[in-house]
Amino acid sequence: MRRRAVGDPMLTARPDLLTARLEQAIGAQHVTTDPAQMGGRLAEDRGLYRGEALALIRPGSTAEVAECVRICRAAGAAITPQGGNSGLVGGGVPQGGVILATDRLNRIRSVDALNSTMTVEAGCILQVVQEAAAQADRLFPMSLASEGSCQIGGNLATNAGGTAVLRYGNMREMVLGLEVVLPDGQVLSDLNGLRKNNTGYDLKHLFVGSEGTLGIITAAVLKLFPRPVTRATAMVGVKGPEQALTLYDRLRGQCADALSTFEYVDRLALQMALDHGPGCTDPMTEPHPAYALIELTSADAQSDPDQRLEGLLAAAFEADEIRDAVIGASEAQRDGLWRLRESLSEAQKPEGASIKHDVSVPVSRVADFLTRATAACHAHMPDLRVCPFGHFGDGNLHFNLSRPKAMKDADFLAEYPAFNRIVHDIVADMGGSISAEHGIGLVKRAELRRYKDPVALAVMERIKSALDPDGLMNPGKVL
Structure with a gap:
């Protein structure tokens, strides 16, 4: 999406003034422009993508997030929201502008055991939320390999799945209300704990799975469940x-x-x-x-x-x-x-480069998919090591391909487009999805254009243009 010039020309022309305004808003200790201090926040987990940013900012409240968004908008500066930066599709890789980290938004605001809800801020670590639920004799069932570092805001922004989807659903099914800072700095406050609420459009579903392209989730009301004993x-x-x-x-x-x-x-x-x-x-x-x-x-x-x-x-x-x-x-x-x-x-990392596919097909087709996709990939590269695993009960498979032992990583990764075409064409033929739980980010943006219904894409673009007409929220991702 092409970004329009907006706001204060002086801020746009003077990055030092932008960072100075941000320091005034949240404190100089929470703003850094040193690439060394930004460290891993410039790259995605597997090192396939590395970006650049003017600054890393760490607001400590929803009000501070909103003020930072207003300042960045006035400067025409892009914002890349980041939680634990544990995503697998490059969704948190910055392309200029500022990285807005949510780690200081880490309060559990309330627990209502009788209503089986918990209101938490976006920077709360998933494992901390699980433990807080257990202390209230309840269960928050989202479980991921990265639960010790991933954050609730990122889980919501990517509509995370995990190992308990079979019984409890994705993150979309576990959230009742959201608080979101919109691209113009306004705060959408819809932190209700209601199971039934038919007062117009259910706006939270716009932001769950949006990968930070429509706004910044700052808090959520989560569903809790009876704790298994x-x-x-x-x-x-x-x-x-x-x-x-x-x-x-x-x-x-x-x-x-x-x-x-x-x-x-x-x-x-x-x-x-x-x-x-x-x-x-x-x-x-x-x-x-x-x-x-x-x-x-x-x-x-x-x-x-x-x-x-x-x-x-x-x-x-x-x-x-x-x-x-x-x-x-x-x-x-x-x-x-x-x-x-x-x-x-x-465990796949020590085995060398891998080409990962996070796909879903109807549950009735998972065995057919594994057989067919494995044969097709071996036909393309006989010494390939096919390494599939996943959530059989909801049709989500991590169809990962490890390089032949004698092959160099770079040579193998050059085959990414060819293997994408093989695997994703089979997925599409089976009525499946090229992204089950990891999102689109940078990695699958072109694939989305190839496989998504054109009308659905057009609707997504209209929503993006309506909420973020300047294209400043996590630019380059999804669309």
């Missing part, structure tokens, strides 16, 4: 994705009230976790082509999910749907099974 966790060995899908259908049909996790892991992905994940050990005596990580949870202290899961898996074994299974017999064993899943992303 019993759980059963199992790792199951299967012949491949077809068996895993059959097993998922059995479990979904017979224990949908308790099934919170069904994660698929290819053997290569598991082997990388075993090779590189701290504290990871193989729970089974022999390897299998693929695995499913399954968890049942209940808020009923009298329930016995272990017995229930054991019975279901015994029936699946008799039906030749599984080859082996290990049920965690203690909290430590259950955590050990989860450690394997949570180590998958980091």
